[in-house]
Amino acid sequence: MNIDFEPIAVRDVYDGYMNAGYDGVVGYGGALDIRPKFQREFVYDNARQQAVINSILSGFPLNTMYWAKQTDPSTGDVAFEMLDGQQRTMSICEYLEGSFSVIVGGNPKTFDNLSAVDQERILDYKLMVYQCMGDEDEQLAWFEVINIAGLTLRPQELRNAVYTGPWLTDAKRYFSRENQGAHKLAKDYVTAGDVNRQDLLQKAIEWQGGKGDGSVKSYMNAHRKDANANALWTYFKSVIDWAKLIFPTRRAQLRSVPWNVLYEKYGQDQLDAGELEKRVKALMSDDEVQKRSGIYTFVLTGDERALSLRAFTVNQKLEAYEKQNGICPKCGEHYEFEEMDGDHILPWSKGGKTTSENCQMLCIRDNRSGG
Ligand SMILES: [Zn+2]
Incomplete structure (x- = not known):
């Protein structure tokens, strides 16, 4: 140096x-x-x-x-x-x-x-x-x-100063211009950040590089002498085109979805956009769902964790604990309050709400095994 x-x-x-x-x-x-x-x-x-x-x-x-x-x-x-x-x-x-x-x-x-x-x-x-x-x-x-x-300077601006070459020049043509190229294509589906300051380019490399060893730096180092950035652009475009096809209805939450992850898993599946939209629409007005951007992931994966479902408050749990006299209804044993957790009697998936009437306290072991 x-x-x-x-x-x-x-x-x-x-x-x-x-x-x-x-x-x-x-x-x-x-x-x-x-x-x-x-x-x-x-x-x-x-x-x-x-x-x-x-x-x-x-x-x-x-x-x-x-x-x-x-x-x-x-x-x-x-x-x-x-x-x-x-x-x-x-x-x-x-x-x-x-x-x-x-x-x-x-x-x-x-x-x-x-x-x-x-x-x-x-x-x-x-x-x-x-x-x-x-x-x-x-x-x-x-x-x-x-x-x-x-x-x-932002991290991507620093990397751009180091990994110069034909690949970077071509990549910037697609990813570093406001309202053109990648930004024009994807602005309703990604948080583009400040395009001029290379936030969108960084996202594209993260998506593409995520398939390799995962680091933006090593992706740029490996490709800096490539004649063009066609691979980066076509992958990004495939992901966004797929997202637009499957979820064509515009909503602000679309911008916070990890589309690359979903595309890798479901990109080849036969999916019914109309059916998915019905489910998304219903979930958007479900008060139990706290993370609405997670709805897109949920309707594909079925994993409720994506939704950050409402949890019982301490007061609701204390109330149920007193009503049960500290007895776990599954195993019949007595536990301290700290050894138990709130459980939906009727689960969310069957229409159960996070209300006092739907709250029971289970010992931690039974709560886990009950899913
Ligand atoms: Zn128990």
């Missing part, structure tokens, strides 16, 4: 600057990826952009920036990816492009309207840059540490 500290002049970073929107932003003679393709858009507001330029004109220091350094093994070419400093760098470059003006001496001035001295002051200003180079594990570990120390 190698970390270099290097002051770099604004004019060098601006050299070859190109802002191609979703197709990425580059600078530093084309060697610096300021904003990789399909990553979150530039978000500084006008006041913050102006503050960056005013700091430079006043000669004040800006915080250090972090670049990840990569060497192409085949050509030996060195390339950099901006890990932290994107907003500040783009503010500076966009000012040089003439995209906005700042108040200088009481008047709004674009870069072209500045005095030659002020123009040179900006172009000569040195940005404080840490460049780091190492293998993927070393880089990721280092990025995690500096992230704790002040960056606000």
Whole structure:
């Protein structure tokens, strides 16, 4: 692992600057990826952009920036990816492009309207840059540490800075664009989080990687040199298409269902969407069900635990305990209150409710064996 500290002049970073929107932003003679393709858009507001330029004109220091350094093994070419400093760098470059003006001496001035001295002051200003180079594990570990120390990148953004390559570029095309690709397809069926900040990409890798050894990191490492992300996309699409076919009725709870798990188990089954919807609809208005997103899992698996069914309160249990004089009706033995648990006399599956009238106390052994 190698970390270099290097002051770099604004004019060098601006050299070859190109802002191609979703197709990425580059600078530093084309060697610096300021904003990789399909990553979150530039978000500084006008006041913050102006503050960056005013700091430079006043000669004040800006915080250090972090670049990840990569060497192409085949050509030996060195390339950099901006890990932290994107907003500040783009503010500076966009000012040089003439995209906005700042108040200088009481008047709004674009870069072209500045005095030659002020123009040179900006172009000569040195940005404080840490460049780091190492293998993927070393880089990721280092990025995690500096992230704790002040960056606000998400884990998937950090991984994206390390596991670069054609696979990632293609994966971002599908998973990192708001209202397009995966987000457009799946937004009613998954919690997409912040798409621009790679939350949906992370979910897709978790779904796909879950079939292998389970870690997002190792999936990205294994596939980073793949020519494209077709496998990731087709799997994600299969899962969502299946979910839409089986449960076409829109409800907010659809977004919290582990679709990949259900698809793996039931994806090949002949299921009747109309019949399933009738059951889902009935369960949605069942007051005993506390976890409504679990209904989708329940109608497929039959496992009541998915529903978090209502449990008896301590008062209901104490009341039943007193009524029974501490005797377990199954085995006839006497127990302390703590040695017993509440049981539905008529189970939920047969229409029993969680009411005092339907509560009996069983010893723990009988309660377990009674299911
Ligand atoms: Zn008993």
